[in-house]
Amino acid sequence: MKTYSKILDIIEKILTVLIAIVFAVMLVSIVYLVFMRYLFHHAPSWCEELARFGFLYLVFLTCPIAIRKGSHLQVDFISSNYPPTVHHIVSILSNLVTIAVLGFLFYQAGKLAMEVTTLSGAMQLPYKYLYGIMPVGCFFMVLYSVEIILKDILALAGRGNSEEVAK
Numbered sequence: 001m002k003t004y005s006k007i008l009d010i011i012e013k014i015l016t017v018l019i020a021i022v023f024a025v026m027l028v029s030i031v032y033l034v035f036m037r038y039l040f041h042h043a044p045s046w047c048e049e050l051a052r053f054g055f056l057y058l059v060f061l062t063c064p065i066a067i068r069k070g071s072h073l074q075v076d077f078i079s080s081n082y083p084p085t086v087h088h089i090v091s092i093l094s095n096l097v098t099i100a101v102l103g104f105l106f107y108q109a110g111k112l113a114m115e116v117t118t119l120s121g122a123m124q125l126p127y128k129y130l131y132g133i134m135p136v137g138c139f140f141m142v143l144y145s146v147e148i149i150l151k152d153i154l155a156l157a158g159r160g161n162s163e164e165v166a167k
Helices: 002-040 045-069 084-115 127-131 133-156 162-166
Strands: none
Touching: 002 045, 002 133, 045 127, 045 133, 084 127, 084 133, 127 133
8 A cells, every 4th residue: 555655646746747837838828828919919829729728737637636635525514424434435435436437537538539630720739639638637536546445445444544544
């Protein structure tokens, strides 16, 4: 379990660097777009398209980290009013459902990314680069969901830190 978590720590650091790069590119693109629109009355369309591509990349690169940190919205009124054992069982079940949904999205998004042949309007990039981030993000979300399940199982078996799992 420790090795798995350490590998996921490395992946999280890589994702964080990629998020920072994508965010910086988006920021520069949008600032340039605003600058060109208001000072020269000519807004290049590629800036807006690049920002849209970047936004989708940000969503699918940050979701895995949010899953790992428990930052997604969740309804916990059932598990919060019961003992930790129930909390861990509910967490395992909800993460199994999450993995099933992510598996379906992974398959469908991967299929779409491989089948699409159209190009984006302004930058003339294949849409497979846009759609390709979806299965990548789903893959990392599944990895982090598995980590949560493993921590919950260890906590149920009495070998894990229940405070760490609850975070």
